[in-house]
Amino acid sequence: MRRSVTFISIMFSALLGAPLASHADGNPAKAETDSFAIARGGQYYDKWWAVIDADAPGQTHAAYPATGKKQGAATWRCKECHGWDYNGADGAYATGSHATGIKGIRVMAGVAPKVIAKIIRTKPHNYSKALLPDKALAKLALFVSKGQIDMARFIDSRTKKAKGDRGRGARFYQTVCANCHGFDGKKINFKTEKEPEFIGTIAQENPWEFLHKVRHGQPGQVMPALIALDVQDAVDITAYAQTLSVK
Ligand code: HEC
Ligand code: HEC
Incomplete structure (x- = not known):
């Protein structure tokens, strides 16, 4: 919609020979706030492929333990291994159908997003760029660093x-x-x-x-x-x- 309005205004300006109005004029800032990025980052922690409208992974994640009860795409959700309370095996997923024995991510709160992003790209995670594009990864890392809350509180x-x-x-x-x-x-x-x-x-x-x-x-x-x-x-x-x- 915005694109077609811009297109029309360019056409008009061209027709009238008038200089193009500055885009900054009257346009609200389009820069993403941290709140937006962190909100989205938390969605990537969940069913990330639904956010970017990608296909869900078909295979079970290699780091998902054989003792676990899930398989396929579900095992690629961050929350499946690290919990909705971010506490992994020390939290609500200590027992039950979601138990994996994997630790939580609480200690990563406050850690530089770059460091977190690297953890997600490399072993044992191996989320490739094809799966999780850089922009999505940056938001996810920002969530882990700045968006987590202490659920127990x-x-x-x-x-x-x-x-x-x-x-x-x-x-x-x-x-x-x-x-x-x-x-x-x-x-x-x-x-x-x-x-x-x-x-x-x-x-x-x-x-x-x-x-x-x-x-x-x-x-x-x-x-x-x-x-x-x-x-x-x-x-x-x-x-x-x-x-x-x-x-
Ligand atoms: C504009 C519509 C809209 C508003 C407003 C909205 N939701 Fe939702 N919500 C949805 C839709 C759509 C779904 C997905 C439903 C589905 O998957 O079947 C959903 C899903 C959810 C789920 C997850 C269900 C699941 O099984 O994963 C929860 C929890 C939830 N909403 C809570 C809330 C709460 C609390 C609020 C208010 C703060 C809220 N929603 C406001 C549309 C909305
Ligand atoms: C299939 C299970 C699994 C999934 C899914 C998973 N992780 Fe992990 N994650 C692990 C394991 C196992 C470790 C511990 C690695 C180690 O200690 O060497 C870990 C460690 C981490 C750590 C470091 C925690 C620390 O205390 O050192 C972070 C941060 C992390 N994961 C974030 C994520 C994010 C974000 C996602 C979603 C993109 C994700 N993980 C998905 C298994 C998983």
Whole structure:
């Protein structure tokens, strides 16, 4: 759309013999903010191929342990080995169908993105440029360095309760999320009719995933990322969503 407007204005300027108006004039800055880059970076941590509209990898990742229960594309998601709580084997993925025994990425918070990018390009990760282009990698590395939060501060790991204010969360939920997910959280069913999965289901069963997605959005979907808000706002939304129906 913007391109065609520019094209038309060039045509007009050419016709009238007028000098082209400076693009800086009246145009908002187009430079990407760190918030945008980190929000996207968190989506690459998730199902990254959906963000760049690429094909999902077919093979199981070589670093995925033989004892693990997943295979194929799923094993290429950062979260599959390092967890939604970024704590790997020390977090929610210590046991269960996602257990791999692999460590988390918490200690990499604050480390230079370049160092992190190299870790992802090289062994044992080996994400090639063909899979994850440089621009995507830069955002992902920025997320690992600057976008991680200490989930334990915001979610009680024993009860899974979000340490937030439901009343405050309801304000955000009803004015932002409800537009797509419905006032009761049941407008979008993520699974099947028989075994439905709604906003409330994920908030209760996997609050770490929920909090990550509130901050970063859903890969390849129109869902917004609320990373520009305070973390506590996202935690409050999670606390409220934990009261929504799961059936
Ligand atoms: C199939 C499993 C697997 C996947 C998927 C995976 N990693 Fe890793 N990652 C590992 C293993 C194993 C290590 C530990 C390597 C070592 O210690 O030598 C590691 C280590 C790391 C480290 C260093 C942690 C530290 O404390 O030294 C970072 C950062 C990291 N991974 C980021 C990522 C990111 C970002 C992605 C997604 C692009 C990703 N990983 C996907 C298995 C995986
Ligand atoms: C513009 C529409 C839109 C808005 C606004 C929106 N979402 Fe979403 N959301 C989606 C879509 C579309 C999906 C993907 C659904 C699917 O995969 O079936 C999704 C997926 C999700 C998922 C992940 C489901 C899964 O199984 O992976 C969660 C959690 C979620 N949304 C929570 C929220 C919360 C909380 C808010 C408010 C902060 C919100 N969404 C706002 C459209 C939206």
